[in-house]
Amino acid sequence: ALHVGNLFVNFKTFPTPGEAVAAIALDEVTMKCNRGENLIESPIRMDIDVKLAPITAPTLDDQAMRIAILFSRAEIILSRLHYNQLMKTLQSNIGEMNSFLRDEEDSKNNMSPDNKLLRPSTSPTLTHGGAEEVIVKKRMYLTFKFQEIVLEMCDESQSDTILSVNALETTILLRMFPEEDKMEVDATLQDLFIEDRRRIAVTRHFRHLIRQVTDSSADSDPDVFKLKYIQLKRDEIVDQSINIDVGSPQVVFIPDLVSDALGFFEKDEPPETIQVKVVEDKEAVFDNIQVLQGSSSSLNYDHGMVPETKTLDFKLKTADCRFVLIDMGVGITAPNNVSSSKCREAA
Numbered sequence: 001a002l003h004v005g006n007l008f009v010n011f012k013t014f015p016t017p018g019e020a021v022a023a024i025a026l027d028e029v030t031m032k033c034n035r036g037e038n039l040i041e042s043p044i045r046m047d048i049d050v051k052l053a054p055i056t057a058p059t060l061d062d063q064a065m066r067i068a069i070l071f072s073r074a075e076i077i078l079s080r081l082h083y084n085q086l087m088k089t090l091q092s093n094i095g096e097m098n099s100f101l102r103d104e105e106d107s108k109n110n111m112s113p114d115n116k117l118l119r120p121s122t123s124p125t126l127t128h129g130g131a132e133e134v135i136v137k138k139r140m141y142l143t144f145k146f147q148e149i150v151l152e153m154c155d156e157s158q159s160d161t162i163l164s165v166n167a168l169e170t171t172i173l174l175r176m177f178p179e180e181d182k183m184e185v186d187a188t189l190q191d192l193f194i195e196d197r198r199r200i201a202v203t204r205h206f207r208h209l210i211r212q213v214t215d216s217s218a219d220s221d222p223d224v225f226k227l228k229y230i231q232l233k234r235d236e237i238v239d240q241s242i243n244i245d246v247g248s249p250q251v252v253f254i255p256d257l258v259s260d261a262l263g264f265f266e267k268d269e270p271p272e273t274i275q276v277k278v279v280e281d282k283e284a285v286f287d288n289i290q291v292l293q294g295s296s297s298s299l300n301y302d303h304g305m306v307p308e309t310k311t312l313d314f315k316l317k318t319a320d321c322r323f324v325l326i327d328m329g330v331g332i333t334a335p336n337n338v339s340s341s342k343c344r345e346a347a
Contacts, residue, residue, distance in 0.1 A: 003030045005043070019054040023047075033082060037158055041075035041150075053138075060179065064139035075150040077158050080264055087267070137178040144172040152197070153264050161197040162260050163209070167225075168192075181233040189225040196257050206252045206324060213250040213322055224248075241313040252324040 005028025013020045026046040031039040047070040057063040151165040152158075169190035176183050194209040201207055212224055224247035232239045 001032050001034075003032075004028065014054075016054040016056065018052060018056075020050075020052040022050040022052075024050075033085075037077075037079075039077060039082065041077055041152075042073070044074045045072040046070070060139055064141050066141045066143075068143045069145070071144070071146045071149075073148040073150070074146060075152070077152045077154065079154040079158050080156055083264065084267060139178065140174075140176045142174040144170075144174075146170040153261070155260075155264075160199075162264060163257065164195045164197050166191075166193055166195070183231045185227070185229040187225075187227040192225045196254060198257070198260065201254075201257070206254065206326060208250070209252050209254065209257070211250055213248050213320070236309055238310045239313075240310065243315045243317075245317045246321070248319040248321060250322040250324065252326065254326050255328050 004026050006026070008023075008025040010023040011020065012022070024047070026048075028043040029040070029046060030043050033039060049068045051066045053063045053065065055063065146167070147169065149165075149167040149170055153162045153165070154160055155162060167189050171188045173186040174183070175185075191212060193211040196204070196207040196209065226243075226245040228241075228243040230239075230241040
């Protein structure tokens, strides 16, 4: 259940066609599950500003729709049950192959007697008022700003926390270019650290999986984490580029914590089985098929479809960094002095 204490909406239109602005403010935003557990620890505030540019703007950049969303400190508590329910909801609603948005009779009208899809009609689409509908594709720029994001990953109960992820002063810029079929994402964080919050780790010396090991000076860049993602589609080719700048991190590998964290994402339900019904010779109908990696190409070729070709360019950059490997076969519970016999560090 999502609860909003106060809602303020201010929408203005201007004489220029297509130009408008909107301001939305939400206070006391909270969320609870059906068991009464808080998914949002403390109420948050959201401010949304929307600017619609006039369609007569000189350039495509000037015509872009700009949306800015500002969040106060948000602390989200997510247990394994909540995560499984979220994934099941997304799979059942968004991931369903049949969108249920068009009746079967409408689909049959667009099919020829030999079950081939007919070309769409060239007649103009009319609105409810009888005017011809004109769709103008605009660029969209979305900006998300968070004062602080805290994500606590828990086991079955919210009182059994596995780890906590903290991101300070987060800014995410999403830009969509429909005329180029291109998308860009830029994300910056002033600080990022992941902490081991399990009860067994209370007396351990190393509890942070990721943290910065050098203090930022006045001359250094205040953003210690930067991410840039670009996706460009050209015909059947999808080009992806990922650039990550992590500053000067210390990464600690704790085997049992990594195992518990991976267990958080495991599904409780068994995988679906494959049911085959033979219709005619050399023909079969498959129900509830679980497509494995690498098998989608053969399925697409069987239907005469050419699969998309994907390319990936990945770059990772750091300054001075440190890696700590924990040996679980020896004691690591020394609170202050850590000797080489109790903890092995590899830099």
